[in-house]
Amino acid sequence: MQEYILQSDDFLVSQTDEKGIILFANDDFCKVAGYPLEEMVGKPHNIVRHPDMPRAAFKDLWNTVQNGKIWTGYVKNKRNGGGYYWVYATVYPMYDKERKAKTYMSCRRKPSRTEIETVEKLYRTMK
Numbered sequence: 001m002q003e004y005i006l007q008s009d010d011f012l013v014s015q016t017d018e019k020g021i022i023l024f025a026n027d028d029f030c031k032v033a034g035y036p037l038e039e040m041v042g043k044p045h046n047i048v049r050h051p052d053m054p055r056a057a058f059k060d061l062w063n064t065v066q067n068g069k070i071w072t073g074y075v076k077n078k079r080n081g082g083g084y085y086w087v088y089a090t091v092y093p094m095y096d097k098e099r100k101a102k103t104y105m106s107c108r109r110k111p112s113r114t115e116i117e118t119v120e121k122l123y124r125t126m127k
């Protein structure tokens, strides 16, 4: 499967509800994921999940953001129609002004080749 390498100025954003259902995706995320916005909205975020990603990474992501903290990490995602891409993601919880109605945001940028190689090795040892 072919790797799609992000451009240095790509900035992929998505927002989910508390269950991980996609509420919004910006143009860069739609372009790289290979879905039009209307197809992403309403779907669970695991539509872009790549089977090489260890479960433990997402467990850590969810534990972190559900505790009100910011998660950063490397994610390999699959593209609609084939192929994959790596991102360095920052995921954080957002609240309305009453600190209710929580949603989650993820902002992703291009990781370096060295970072990808290191993480690929590490993820192979994880479940």
Ligand SMILES: Cc1cc2nc3c(=O)[nH]c(=O)nc-3n(C[C@H](O)[C@H](O)[C@H](O)COP(=O)(O)O)c2cc1C
Residues within 6 Å of the ligand: 014, 015, 016, 019, 020, 044, 045, 046, 047, 048, 049, 050, 053, 058, 061, 065, 075, 077, 091, 092, 104, 105, 106
């Ligand atoms: C804001 C946000 C962004 C996410 N982005 C991704 C993503 O880009 N790729 C991905 O595989 N999972 C992402 N997830 C995690 C998914 O919700 C899900 O936990 C993961 O894909 C594993 O799917 P599974 O639990 O069905 O195995 C994100 C979660 C949140 C809250």
